[in-house]
Amino acid sequence: MSHPLHAVITQTEQVILGKPRQIRLALTCLLARGHLLIEDLPGVGKTTLAHVLARTLGLQFQRIQFTSDMLPADILGVSIYQRDSGEFKFHAGPIFAQMILADEVNRATPKTQSALLEAMEEQQVTSEGETRPLPAPFFVIATQNPTNQIGTFPLPESQLDRFLMRIQLGYPDAQAERGLLSGVDRRDLIAGLTPQMNTAELTDLQLQVRQVFVSPALLDYVQAILRHSRESARYVHGLSPRAGLSLIAAARAWALLDGRNAVIPEDIQAVLPGVASHRLQSVQDVQASDGDRLARELIEAVAIP
Amino acid sequence: MKLTAPLLYGLIACILMVSAPHAAHLPLWVSVLCVALLAWRFYLTYSGRPLPSRWLLLGVTVACVLAIAITFHTLFGREVGVTLLILLVTLKLLELRTARDATVLIYLSSFIIITNFFYSQSIPTALFMLLTLLVIMATWVHMQTGNLTFKPRLRIAVILLLQAIPLSLVIFVLFPRVQGPLWGMPQDAYASSGLSDTMAPGTMSNLSLSDAVAFRATFDGKVPERQQLYWRGPVLWDFDGTTWKRGRNITTQRPSLADATTPVGYAVTLEPHNKPWLFVLDMPSKLSIPAFVAPDFQVLNDKPVNARIRYTATSLLDYRANADEPPQQLQRALALPQGLNPRSRQLAAEWRRQADSPETVIRTALAHFNQQEFEYTLEPPLLGFNSVDDFMFTTKQGFCEHYAGSFVVLMRAAGIPARVVTGYQGGEYNDLGGYYVLRQYDAHAWAEVWLQNRGWVRIDPTAAISPERIQSGLNAALGDNVILPFFARTQSPFLLKLRVNLDALTNQWNQWVLGYDTERQFAFLTRLGMEDVSWKNMALNLLAWIALLVGIFTLIMLRRLVVRRKDAVQAAWLKVCRKLEKAGLPRAPHEGAMDYAARIATARPDLAEDLHDIAARYAALRYGGEAEMEGMAAFKDAVRAFKL
Structure with missing residues (x-):
């Protein structure tokens, strides 16, 4: 395993207790240049995770708390008239940072949501006719409360698709919770973290991800999964070609995290719940957010060729 | 497996498709009841309501069976069987509770497919039944593989059907045929229309309104001129003033041809018309099937033609027919009803007095038709008691039966033995199939006169008044404003071509699929190289081929099961x-x-x-x-x- 990554994982696991899989998935998402959506109840450590990752990776960090009265300019920035110079000067919004925590993104109105999502997609902000690039690497962790809570604007499916992965943190197990309750305050811990990697190293890793080998045998497997999701009557829609691309990109990053330079079926299986859960919908109970279970069923239904 | 709503809709569609063709001949109340039951079942599925109780269903079933027994006065026989089957299958839908019930329904719908062929064996029926079979298969696949979407289900069904094609071909070719139909074809399986053995004004013009095929003929070698294509049917001797009838031949003398030349060989595929007579060109000399040639050269089968038959024949186009006709027969050919048509008889007697020979009388009569502004029309005015007089002197408008009938009356009045011959004339050549097709509107009537030393000579008075009828067919002879069957009058080259193609296809279907009987099977298998065409041999071959095909399919499937790239x-x-x-x-x-x-x-x-x-x-x-x-x-x- 690459040494700096190892250190990143170790350090993060010291603060976020009992969630190694979620930490790795979050890192996978970052390495694959995707964005991450964390969907869970308040207070399970979403913000902490984002914060820790930013500190450990040495990225500029901005947190945007979304509210229902927020406007796109509150995120992107605004041009203000300067009396001395007689010109308009652009005041960059909070989005101009390397790592953004978009907290409770489903509390904002669709207009504001789409401003964020467009910036995510295009890695740039266009405001008053001027296009300004966002810093690189650029990584968004959005958090969302479960959609059946009141006062929310759930992200539509097309917007969900912009996120490479959706994961859930869930409650910690008993042992981890004990550690959490008896340990030091998390805020103090975060303040004491040191960056384990610089931006150049991170960008280099992102390039390495793209070099990870994908064999024809593995593509057979991925296609079998896609085909099954489309032919099965279990799902409302099958997985899109973009979902297939995302699956491979994420699996490459996962393989790199595992210290391999080729993707194996296990990598696909590891990232599939994260990549596919927000893209699959059960025919039977549309309401329940059981994307994880659906993804696991999908894995079990397809034999590795 | 769960009986989901989509599966139930599929089953309803199967039953609907398979019984729809029967609706035309089922009793009306059965059709209405079946539609109502299907609609009810659809509604129950749609609204998710529970099925009716078993006791109610039992009551309805018993009532239906009783009603069928009353309608048909029996519970046995094919009609009743089909009706019962369809009604009970529809009722079965209402007690569909388990997977087993659904399986039973699928099998029964497949079985009802066969019953549709009792009533029609045409290409459209076959195609529709193929489609129905596809729907049944798709429903069946749906039952077996619950969680597939529509498209892959349909693909499996299509593949299954495609696999069945070589098997059914082998069975079709090799399955030993039995002589005669396996199940008794009813006499009324075909709506019969065609020439009858009587002729009155209006008989022929009515036939000319139908474009149903009467028969198809292929010639060996050279095809005779169109004006020689007279297909001989019933010969009519006796006239009672309005109607011509065959009467009884009062001789046992066999018909004889002298100095006959110009032989023509041909094969006829005759559509069933429920009458015993066959159609042959004037005059027949040889026939491939045992049929009786009457003394007036009318050819009669030993039983009414109620299934499509094929026969070959040889006719001689130049002949002296029955030059030695016995006097009692000639007497018949001179008889006229007493006291009728005095003016015509007078006119004929006048001609006879002035002429030196019968031939001159004939020429005079034909010239009379030609020059006296007679008109050839499908809609002649009604004729009175003295029908021939009315026609000859008042209306002067008529169809072939008027001309043939009047001409024979005139000849008899002039003392020349004469008779009416009915049949078909001309026909349409199908160059795709290389055969002539004769339709009901090609029906025709003409006359024959008996002359000393020459025997019976064909005279067609219609040719005198309207030569186009003989040369080019009915459409050319009549004006544009006459309502004829659509195909008889269309000029559109596309439609004409379409008709030619469709008819050629139908002919192939009749010859090779429906007409694949014992003899054809024998001939075909011999040509394929089977040396001893026997039941035993055919059965062995059949089993061997089925085993081979099933083996091939199994191998293909096994290969798929084995990991594809087994490096x-x-x-x-x-x-x-x-x-x-x-x-x-x-x-x-x-x-x-x-x-x-x-x-x-x-x-x-x-x-x-x-x-x-x-x-x-x-x-x-x-x-x-x-x-x-x-x-x-x-x-x-x-x-x-x-x-x-």
Whole structure:
């Protein structure tokens, strides 16, 4: 395993207790240049995770708390008239940072949501006719409360698709919770973290991800999964070609995290719940957010060729 | 398997499609009841309501069976059987509770497909039944594989049907045929229309409104001129003032042809018309089937033609027919009803007095028709008591039956023996199939007169008034404003071409599919090289071919089951998996090598190291690309060394 990554994982696991899989998935998402959506109840450590990752990776960090009265300019920035110079000067919004925590993104109105999502997609902000690039690497962790809570604007499916992965943190197990309750305050811990990697190293890793080998045998497997999701009557829609691309990109990053330079079926299986859960919908109970279970069923239904 | 709503809709569609063609001949109340029951079942499924109680269904069923018994006065026979079957299948839908019921419905719908062929064996029926079969298969596949979407289901159904095609072809060709139909075809299976053995004003013009096919004919070698294509049907002798009838031949003398030349060979495929007579060109000399040639050269089958038959015949176009006709027959050919048509008889007697020979009388009569502004029309005015007089002197408008009838009356009045011959004339050549097709509107009537030394000579008075009828067919002879069957009057080259193509196709279908009887099977198999065409041989061949085809299909399917690209790496890995499986540690199909190794490691720590090594090498070789191929030997060694 690459040494700096190892250190990143170790350090993060010291603060976020009992969630190694979620930490790795979050890192996978970052390495694959995707964005991450964390969907869970308040207070399970979403913000902490984002914060820790930013500190450990040495990225500029901005947190945007979304509210229902927020406007796109509150995120992107605004041009203000300067009396001395007689010109308009652009005041960059909070989005101009390397790592953004978009907290409770489903509390904002669709207009504001789409401003964020467009910036995510295009890695740039266009405001008053001027296009300004966002810093690189650029990584968004959005958090969302479960959609059946009141006062929310759930992200539509097309917007969900912009996120490479959706994961859930869930409650910690008993042992981890004990550690959490008896340990030091998390805020103090975060303040004491040191960056384990610089931006150049991170960008280099992102390039390495793209070099990870994908064999024809593995593509057979991925296609079998896609085909099954489309032919099965279990799902409302099958997985899109973009979902297939995302699956491979994420699996490459996962393989790199595992210290391999080729993707194996296990990598696909590891990232599939994260990549596919927000893209699959059960025919039977549309309401329940059981994307994880659906993804696991999908894995079990397809034999590795 | 669950009886979901889509599956139920599929079953309803099956029943609907398979019984729809029967609606026309089922009793009206049965059709209405079936539609109502299907609609009810649809509504129950749609609204999710419970099925009616078993007692209610039992009551309805008993009532239906009683009603059928009352309608048909019996519970046996084909009609009743089909009606019962359809009604009970529809009722079965209402007690559909288990998978078994659904299976029964699928099988029964497949069976009802066959019953549709009792009533129609045309190409459209066959195509519709094929479509129905596809729907049934798709529903069946739906039943067996619940969680597939529509398209892959349909694909499986199509593949199943395609696989069935070679099997059914083999069975069709080789299954031993029995003489005669397997089940008694009813006499009324075909709506019969055609020439009758009586002729009154209006008989022929009515026939000319139908474009149904009467028969098809192919010629060996040269085809005779169109004006010689007189297909002989019933010969009519006796006239009672309005109607011509065949009467009884009062001779046992066999018909004889003298100085006959110009033989023409041809084959006729006759549509069933429920009458015994066959159609042959004037005058027949040889026939392939045992039929009776009456003294007036009318050819009669031994029983009414109620199934399509095919026969070959040879006719002689130049002849002296029955030059020695016995006097009692000639007497018949001179008889006229007493006291009728005095003016015509007078006119004929006048001609006879002035003429020196019968031939002159004939010429005079024909010239009379030609020059006295007679008109050839489908809609002649009604004629009175003295029909011939009315026609000759008042209306002067008529169709072929008027001309033939009047001409014979005139000849008899002039003392020349004469008779009416009915049949078909001309026809339409189908160059795609290379045959002539004769339709009901080609029906025609003409006359024959008996002359000393020359025997019976054909005279067609219609040719005198309207030569186009004989040369080019009915449409050319009549004006544009006459309502004829659509095909008889269309000029559109596309429609004409379409008709020619469709008719050629129908002819092939009739010849090779419906007409594939014992003789054709014998001929076909002999041509294919079977030396001894016997029941035993055919059955053996049939079994051998079916075994071969099923074997081929099985092989194809087995190949699919076996892992598709079974390269060396894969084979070695599968060997390891099989070893572990025997030890009670099977790999789940979706389980990756590394995960499997990790799982085994917890159950059998002793194997952990070796297996992890093998799994890692396997993953590297299979998913690692070309660069890793050096590890192949090491991997194989590790596999070989792997022991439980």
